[in-house]
Amino acid sequence: MSVPQRHHRPAVHGLPATGAPCTGRAVATVPPARHRVRFTPDLLDPADPALARAGGPPGPRLVVVEARVYELYGRRIHAYLAGRGIDYEVLVLLAHEQLKTMDSVFRVADRMEYVGVSRRGDPVIAIGGGVLTDIVGLACSLYRRATPFVRVPTTLTGLLDAGVGAMAGAADHGRRGNRIGPYRPAAETLLDPAFLATLDRRHIGNGLAEILKVALIKDRRLFELLERHGPVLLDGRFQDRCPGAEVLTRAVHGMLRELRPDPREHRPERLTDYGHSFSPTVEMRALPELLHGEAVCVDMALTTVLARRRGLLDAGQGERILRLMRRLELPVWHPLIEPLTLGEALADTARHREGRRLPLPSGLGRGVFVSDLTISELADSASELRNWAAEERAAGGVRA
Ligand SMILES: NC(=O)c1ccc[n+]([C@@H]2O[C@H](COP(=O)([O-])OP(=O)(O)OC[C@H]3O[C@@H](n4cnc5c(N)ncnc54)[C@H](O)[C@@H]3O)[C@@H](O)[C@H]2O)c1
Incomplete structure (x- = not known):
């Protein structure tokens, strides 16, 4: 509802004259965050209209495809x-982590300008990994x-996290990841696990870390x-319906x-922030050594030990978690810890x-929030x- 501005004397350049009571109203400027996510197997089958109809009425489309994905699926x-x-x-x-920059963003904007993408109508389609x-x-x-x-x-990370979050759109700035970005939702996200068939083993593991996050905390x-x-799942790249489909759907x-x-991700306490307390700094400082999910796993390994030391996990649960990380071929330690x-x-x-507060696991599949972590507790856990990790390695483990 509109409350008209009332000026007792004429306003100059839109400002109330001196001494005039300032009246006005709050204006809601942020559009509601509506965002549709759905599984669409066989997305590139021309018989399936899902991609053609996604995000808006039929019309011209700019399709931005990541280079490796284009090699594999361009035809x-x-x-x-x-x-x-x-x-x-x-x-x-x-597009990869070192190219998550404003230069890449401007390349997309240049092409949008070149093809004359209209503002409200024709959606741009992005096909690729989280970057x-x-x-x-x-x-x-x-x-x-x-x-x-x-x-x-x-990618698996994309299917689970980068593709599912309502807030999408970010670039790195300086040594900080995802510092620039309004986090505006996509109109629609279409999930087709068939793309995972060509993803390399390390990136499947990378995505499994995000699945493990959901498992541990929820x-x-x-x-x-x-x-x-x-x-x-690592071997089969989620191409078998069983157990791949159940794991993906649950995650x-x-x-x-x-x-x-909290579609706008404003609520600061979210269980799915688990694994993302220390990993953003570790990931950026370790670049390009650790992938996003690998840094998340190192964070979860540290907080697993910390939770066990606090009595939130028992010794057997702590050991099961760390062993599972290793069986998923994920790192559990890094010198930056x-x-x-x-x-x-x-x-x-x-x-x-x-x-x-930060989330910590409390038993398997549950989480709590804490606000009293100390540096000495972190140092002891590290x-x-x-x-x-050293004992594991000495005993012939996969990778630390
Ligand atoms: N917006 C969000 O909510 C959100 C959430 C989580 C992560 N992220 C971001 O996602 C990024 C990580 O995403 P990622 O792990 O997908 O990495 P990525 O985008 O770098 O892709 C990984 C690699 O996989 C290749 N690739 C992609 N699809 C392929 C396929 N089907 N077959 C073979 N190769 C393929 C790419 O060429 C690339 O080299 C990070 O920058 C992270 O910040 C965003």
């Missing part, structure tokens, strides 16, 4: 778009006060499925359930989350974890 993408009679333009973009979908999301959020976009994640059954089938639904009450980096990471996360 099928062209066949799909041509087969559905779409007037389209493809931009092939090299590509974040870059396109940011370009679309900035271009002409926001252009709709559709995400088609092609879903005991998911943890048990990973214990039973983790190595098979995606776990993420969505957590995000649903040391007091100085951990202290800085904690301060940065506390600032980012406005001092709110040193215990280092010893565990």
